[in-house]
Amino acid sequence: MNQTAARFALYSYWRTSATYRVRVALNLKKLASEEINVDIDKNEQREPAFLAINPLGAIPALIDRAPGASSLPITQSLAILEFLEEIEPDPALLPADPWARARVRALAGMMATDTHPLITPRIKKYLTAAGGFDDAKWRAWQTNWFSTGLGAYEECLTKQPGSGRYSQGDSITIADICLASVMVVARVFKIEVTNIPTIDRIMADLESLPEFARADPRRQAGAPAAA
Amino acid sequence: MNQTAARFALYSYWRTSATYRVRVALNLKKLASEEINVDIDKNEQREPAFLAINPLGAIPALIDRAPGASSLPITQSLAILEFLEEIEPDPALLPADPWARARVRALAGMMATDTHPLITPRIKKYLTAAGGFDDAKWRAWQTNWFSTGLGAYEECLTKQPGSGRYSQGDSITIADICLASVMVVARVFKIEVTNIPTIDRIMADLESLPEFARADPRRQAGAPAAA
Numbered sequence: 001m002n003q004t005a006a007r008f009a010l011y012s013y014w015r016t017s018a019t020y021r022v023r024v025a026l027n028l029k030k031l032a033s034e035e036i037n038v039d040i041d042k043n044e045q046r047e048p049a050f051l052a053i054n055p056l057g058a059i060p061a062l063i064d065r066a067p068g069a070s071s072l073p074i075t076q077s078l079a080i081l082e083f084l085e086e087i088e089p090d091p092a093l094l095p096a097d098p099w100a101r102a103r104v105r106a107l108a109g110m111m112a113t114d115t116h117p118l119i120t121p122r123i124k125k126y127l128t129a130a131g132g133f134d135d136a137k138w139r140a141w142q143t144n145w146f147s148t149g150l151g152a153y154e155e156c157l158t159k160q161p162g163s164g165r166y167s168q169g170d171s172i173t174i175a176d177i178c179l180a181s182v183m184v185v186a187r188v189f190k191i192e193v194t195n196i197p198t199i200d201r202i203m204a205d206l207e208s209l210p211e212f213a214r215a216d217p218r219r220q221a222g223a224p225a226a227a
Numbered sequence: 228m229n230q231t232a233a234r235f236a237l238y239s240y241w242r243t244s245a246t247y248r249v250r251v252a253l254n255l256k257k258l259a260s261e262e263i264n265v266d267i268d269k270n271e272q273r274e275p276a277f278l279a280i281n282p283l284g285a286i287p288a289l290i291d292r293a294p295g296a297s298s299l300p301i302t303q304s305l306a307i308l309e310f311l312e313e314i315e316p317d318p319a320l321l322p323a324d325p326w327a328r329a330r331v332r333a334l335a336g337m338m339a340t341d342t343h344p345l346i347t348p349r350i351k352k353y354l355t356a357a358g359g360f361d362d363a364k365w366r367a368w369q370t371n372w373f374s375t376g377l378g379a380y381e382e383c384l385t386k387q388p389g390s391g392r393y394s395q396g397d398s399i400t401i402a403d404i405c406l407a408s409v410m411v412v413a414r415v416f417k418i419e420v421t422n423i424p425t426i427d428r429i430m431a432d433l434e435s436l437p438e439f440a441r442a443d444p445r446r447q448a449g450a451p452a453a454a
Contacts, residue, residue, distance in 0.1 A: 055382035056337055056375075070326035072387055076336035078305070083329040099297035102310040109303030110283055113340045118350070126371065131358060144353065148283075155282035160299055 008033035011053060011061040011073070013040050014220035017116050017185040018077035019060040024177050025081050027211035029088045033062075037222055040121055057122075077181075078112050081174045093174045104168045107156060107175035111182045115149030119185075139191075146186050150193045153179060157198040166202055180206050188217055235260035236290040238280060238300070240267050241447035244343050244412040245304035246287040251404050252308050254438035256315045260289075264449055267348055285347075304408075305339050308401045320401045331395045334383060334402035338409045342376030346412075366418075373413050377420045380406060384425040393429055407433050415444055 008026065010033045012019040026033050038044045038059050045057045053061045054075045061073040062080050074080050085093050094101050117123075119142050127133040127141065157163045167175040183203050186193060206212045217223060235253065237260045239246040253260050265271045265286050272284045280288045281302045288300040289307050301307050312320050321328050344350075346369050354360040354368065384390045394402040410430050413420060433439045444450060 052386075054379075055386070056341060056379035058341065064326070070330075070388075072326065072330060072389065074326070074329040074333060076333040076340065078340065079329050079332035079336055082332055083325055086325045086328065097297075098310055098313045099291070099299065099301070101313065102301040102306050103297075103299060105306035105309055106301060106303040109306055109340075113303065113305065113336075114283060114285065114344055117341055117344050123345070126368070127358075130367065130371075131354075131360070131364070133358070137358070140357065141353070144357075152281075152283035159279075159282070161297075162299065 006032040006034040007064065007066050009063040009065065010035050011038050011050070011059050011063075012036065012220075013038055013059055014222040015185065015188050015217040016040070016059055017181040018058070018112070020181045020184060020215050020217060021077045021112070021174075021177050022060045022062060022080050022084075023215035024180065024212055025084050025093060025174070027214055028091060028093065028172065029084055031084065031088060035221070039222070058120075078108065078174075078178075081108075081177065085174075091171070093172065093177070095168060095171070095173065100162060100168055103160070103162050104173045104175045107153060107167050108173075108178040110149055110153055110156070111175075111178035115145055115182055116185070118145040119189075142189060142191050143193075146182070146191050147193050149182065150186075150196050150199060154196040154199050157202075163198070165205065172206070176202065176206055179203070180212060184217055233259040233261040234291065234293050236292065237262050238265050238277070238286050238288040238290075239263065239447075240265050240286055241449040242412065242415050242444040243267070243286055244408040245285070245339070247408045247411060247442050247444060248304045248339070248401075248404050249287045249289060249307050249311075250442035251407065251439055252311050252320060252401070254441055255318060255320065255399065256311055258311065258315060262448070266449070284349075305335065305401075305405075308335075308404065312401075318398070320399065320404070322395060322398070322400065327389060327395055330387070330389050331400045331402045334380065334394050335400075335405040337376055337380055337383070338402075338405035342372055342409055343412070345372040346416075369416060369418050370420075373409070373418050374420050376409065377413075377423050377426060381423040381426050384429075390425070392432065399433070403429065403433055406430070407439060411444055 010022060012035045038050055044050060045059060051057055053073045060077060061075045063073050074083055094104055124138060127138060162168050164170045166172055180203060237249060239262045265277055271277060272286060278284055280300045287304060288302045290300050301310055321331055351365060354365060389395050391397045393399055
């Protein structure tokens with residue numbers, strides 16, 4: 001990638017689930033971005049320079065450098081995915097039918113709204129400091145919410161009309177991106193969730209694609225060397 | 228409202244923040260719904276009858292009874308808001324400009340994704356059972372996340388271009404709906420967040436409107452009598 005030509009700047013960190021979602025969408029839509037590292041293990045997301053980008057102190061944040069674009073950083077991964085879908089509709093990451101779109105957004109929300117926010121660094125920090133959680137209790141917490149969210153997602157895939165090769169039909173949608181974003185982070189934290197065969201099948205399919213493989217946390221700058 | 232004529236059925240409970248969002252959007256768009264009570268204080272959301280509606284066991288869930296509509300319940304409040312916007316664009320709850328839409332969705336996500344999921348009944352249940360939280364620790368947890376989310380939202384309102392009479396410009400958007408949904412629930416739980424004057428001003432404005440006032444948790448069936 002010629003970074004000087006990149007339309008977008010993406011504030012990111014190698015292992016975060018929400019950044020992964022944006023990386024995949026940019027890859028699928030063939031949009032170039034330059035990643036700017038925010039080391040959340042060093043708490044850089046709480047420093048004034050980054051709080052000016054996002055007062056909530058969370059990554060990702062996307063800056064659109066296109067002529068005429070707003071200079072305001074776009075935060076919240078779901079907002080970024082919807083934005084990318086609007087400015088670059090090809091390939092579509094949402095189906096055309098409004099009820100199918102709603103199912104895709106609901107599945108995405110099960111991961112991005114009701115699962116991932118519970119296992120972020122700020123939650124770990126609170127629970128281990130003020131909450132008195134030791135490593136075992138934190139791990140049980142992580143396992144509980146990964147299992148709850150992924151188990152419910154699996155049920156949607158097996159019981160609801162609409163499922164296909166991917167979460168909704170035979171095309172990749174933002175639901176698949178959010179699903180994969182939780183799965184790759186579960187792997188980073190070595191959390192194993194069992195009895196999700198449909199998810200495992202979709203995940204293997206997605207990870208065979210270069211747009212997902214290139215976004216993998218383990219392949220990003222700053223990731224620890226492979227074991 | 229003539230309930231036999233209602234297009235939508237809404238699985239709801241009087242005090243939930245996510246249901247409130249849908250209620251307000253339906254009111255603003257003048258769409259009729261029949262509410263079906265799911266008593267989360269009696270854990271009805273975990274019973275098989277409701278898990279068939281939403282495998283995650285969360286309300287709201289919206290059923291569209293229009294001819295030709297999918298019979299699949301729509302879950303996740305943000306997915307429902309987007310759906311309602313697509314099928315009934317008037318009044319618009321998202322601006323037209325893609326960068327402004329992104330800001331609105333990001334603000335909505337700060338509330339609906341990064342604040343509210345942390346203080347739901349299932350989190351309380353986990354923290355008080357497995358986590359060893361007593362009432363004081365639970366209250367400190369609630370206060371911390373309400374303050375973090377609302378404080379960051381206030382900063383966005385005061386520091387970012389785009390703010391107006393409401394969160395984005397002078398029209399009500401889904402950001403305002405999500406903001407109000409967190410504010411009303413903070414009130415139900417008697418959590419006071421200070422130093423958010425811009426939010427307080429917008430909230431007073433919103434609550435003067437019948438579409439918001441009618442959605443207030445305290446005015447719903449099943450709410451405890453006013454003190």
